[in-house]
Amino acid sequence: MITTSKIKPCLWFDREGEEAANFYVSLFPDSRVTSVSRYGEAGPGEPGSAMVVTFELSGLPFMALNGGPVSYRLSEAFSLSVDCADQAEVDYYWDALGAGGEYSRCGWLKDRYGLSWQITPRRLPELLSSADTAGAARAMRAMMGMAKIDIAAIEAAYARI
Incomplete structure (x- = not known):
């Protein structure tokens, strides 16, 4: 499995990043969530909710960012x-x-x-x-x-x- 990489695709979600990452890793062999960073009191997301989820799909690194409902899709x-x-x-x-x-x-x-x-x-x-x-x-x-x-x-x- 790849554990470090200079390049890692970052996928923007409103607030479903952790759910999406868990779904993806459930489908592909050699996949796992590697870390979850959560919003604190400073926001801008709801405290305790996932901010950034890093995960691997078949050994390839990804990030899911819960950036909120802005114009990025x-x-x-x-x-x-x-x-x-x-x-x-x-x-x-x-x-x-x-x-x-x-x-x-x-x-x-x-x-x-x-x-x-x-x-x-x-x-x-x-x-x-x-x-x-x-x-x-x-x-x-x-x-x-x-x-x-x-x-x-x-x-x-x-x-x-």
């Missing part, structure tokens, strides 16, 4: 990509992260906290970057019509089955 301009070994992993992360959120196209979703994720099977970039450009184009067209990625359907399109 998570957007699709920043997303986390989940490398999935097979369809079972795609299904697991798609269902778990998407519950209570919004599903989009091409393996993208926004979780219930507003964080965007790409649920990507390893097989997809292999097919899309294949030397068989016609097969790659068919795989791309198939993917563009999907919300959750269906590996078998993309492989069938690639192979023209």
Whole structure:
């Protein structure tokens, strides 16, 4: 596990940072909350509530900042990509992260906290970057019509089955 890093993504939440961090670490192996700093009497958050939560997802460091309801919002301009070994992993992360959120196209979703994720099977970039450009184009067209990625359907399109 990575325990120190010069670079650590910081995710802004109104006040759900600790809840979100606990949710994320419950889904990914080798994940944990590493610290929670709480607001004191000086504020600006409610005393005792989480201010900054540091955590690791599969060994990668993150911070969740409960900065309050200002104009800063998570957007699709920043997303986390989940490398999935097979369809079972795609299904697991798609269902778990998407519950209570919004599903989009091409393996993208926004979780219930507003964080965007790409649920990507390893097989997809292999097919899309294949030397068989016609097969790659068919795989791309198939993917563009999907919300959750269906590996078998993309492989069938690639192979023209």
